[in-house]
Amino acid sequence: MRLEKCWFCSSTIYPGHGIEFVRNDANIFRFCRSKCHKNFKMKRNPRKVKWTKAYRRLLGKDMTQDSTFEFERKRNRPERYDRNIAENTLKAIKKIDKIRSDRASDHIKNRLKTGKIQRQKEARKQLEQDIHLVKAPLALAQDSSLYLPKIKVNVSQTRTEENQPMEG
Amino acid sequence: MAVSFASRCSRVGRSLMGGLGNNFCNLPSTSSEMTCGSFLSQQQRTFIQMRTVLKVVDNSGAKKVMCIQALKGKKGARLGDTIIASVKEAMPNGKVKKGKVVYGVVVRAAMQRGRCDGSEVKFDDNAVVLVDKQGQPIGTRVFGPVPHELRQKKHVKILTLAGHIA
Numbered sequence: 001m002r003l004e005k006c007w008f009c010s011s012t013i014y015p016g017h018g019i020e021f022v023r024n025d026a027n028i029f030r031f032c033r034s035k036c037h038k039n040f041k042m043k044r045n046p047r048k049v050k051w052t053k054a055y056r057r058l059l060g061k062d063m064t065q066d067s068t069f070e071f072e073r074k075r076n077r078p079e080r081y082d083r084n085i086a087e088n089t090l091k092a093i094k095k096i097d098k099i100r101s102d103r104a105s106d107h108i109k110n111r112l113k114t115g116k117i118q119r120q121k122e123a124r125k126q127l128e129q130d131i132h133l134v135k136a137p138l139a140l141a142q143d144s145s146l147y148l149p150k151i152k153v154n155v156s157q158t159r160t161e162e163n164q165p166m167e168g
Numbered sequence: 169m170a171v172s173f174a175s176r177c178s179r180v181g182r183s184l185m186g187g188l189g190n191n192f193c194n195l196p197s198t199s200s201e202m203t204c205g206s207f208l209s210q211q212q213r214t215f216i217q218m219r220t221v222l223k224v225v226d227n228s229g230a231k232k233v234m235c236i237q238a239l240k241g242k243k244g245a246r247l248g249d250t251i252i253a254s255v256k257e258a259m260p261n262g263k264v265k266k267g268k269v270v271y272g273v274v275v276r277a278a279m280q281r282g283r284c285d286g287s288e289v290k291f292d293d294n295a296v297v298l299v300d301k302q303g304q305p306i307g308t309r310v311f312g313p314v315p316h317e318l319r320q321k322k323h324v325k326i327l328t329l330a331g332h333i334a
Contacts, residue, residue: 001285016286024276024292026313026332 008036008046010053063107068100213279213290215244216251222296225275226307226329229262230255233272233296247277247289248317250303253296263306264298270306272296273323275314275330289315289334297326305329 004013007029019037021029031037039049046054056062071092079085216222220235233253238245245251251272258266276295280288291313298306305326314330327333 013287018287019280020287020289022276022289022291022313022315022334024312026334028334 004030006030006032006036008032008040008049008052010046061108061111063104066100066103068096068103071096213277215241215246215279216249216274216277216294217244220244220294221256222251222253222272222274222294224272224298225295225311226297226305227262227309228298228305228307229264230258230268230270230298232257233270233298236269245274246279247274247281247291247315248321248323249274250299251296270298271301272298273303273305273318273321273326275310275318275326276312281315281317283317291315291334299323299326 001015004018005011006013006018008031011032013030013032018030018032019034021031021037021040023029029040031040039046046052047058049055053062057064215238216235217238218236222233222235224230224233232255234256235245235251235253237252239250239252241249251274253270253272255264255266255268255270258264264270273296274294275297276291276293278290278292278294280290282288295312297310297314300306303323303325308329310326310329311331313332313334314326315334316327318324318327
């Protein structure tokens with residue numbers, strides 16, 4: 001049993017799923033589902049189709065280089081069965097999967113960080129400049145609650161016991 | 169309304185592209201045409217039955233062969249089955265001549281065939297290798313990929329002659 005990758009979307013094809021198309025030049029194309037197969041028949045280039053891994057990796061949206069990918073390289077030599085090795089491999093697969101997905105989500109988070117900071121900056125600027133659309137400037141001068149004042153609240157360390165027996 | 173919009177879109181698209189690259193025309197036109205044209209672009213692949221013309225992929229001399237009977241199978245022959253065929257087109261000097269009735273083993277079928285692990289395989293065209301009544305290939309070479317379903321059908325000789333096993 002071997003877990004293949006879909007030619008179009010690069011997702012794993014589990015046994016019992018998908019269609020394998022063998023072209024006359026002996027190139028084998030594996031598809032995970034008919035969506036990918038139909039896109040292939042339409043001669044669409046996966047590198048241009050937004051939801052595929054090929055597109056995402058090409059544009060740097062997903063992680064491309066990582067040491068965890070080395071574990072998934074295709075090996076054509078069958079390994080002699082050893083129970084201990086098999087057990088350790090199964091444990092390692094779980095761990096490596098977790099590490100890889102953590103790193104991938106971190107990559108995406110870092111990528112989106114600059115956008116978040118930019119949006120916050122713009123929001124702050126808009127609040128300062130365009131507050132007159134919401135409330136008249138004269139009214140604003142009297143009522144300062146529409147600004148973002150920095151309120152310092154001193155939290156006292158001692159807890160008050162009075163609040164607790166209220167529900168009884 | 170959708171149909172007229174789609175036809176207008178395709179007309180504009182074709183006039184712009186001049187009908188050149190398939191890839192260019194595909195993207196703007198298929199996105200709008202998909203709804204009305206999807207059932208036209210789906211080809212239903214079926215069995216190999218009487219009157220099916222198959223390509224001959226060995227060097228026995230024949231080029232095209234028409235199936236006259238699918239041995240085994242009420243609906244028709246599939247990948248790996250044997251058929252009786254009539255040679256329709258042949259090379260001028262070959263072992264088989266036009267009009268001869270031969271047996272053949274289907275080595276490539278456009279209809280998908282289920283494999284034992286649950287997946288399905290399909291090839292690009294319908295191709296056949298001519299054999300004699302005992303199942304031994306007439307030719308000495310086989311071109312193109314062949315499936316490893318042949319092993320189960322005991323056509324080992326064809327597998328050994330094959331250049332590529334799918």
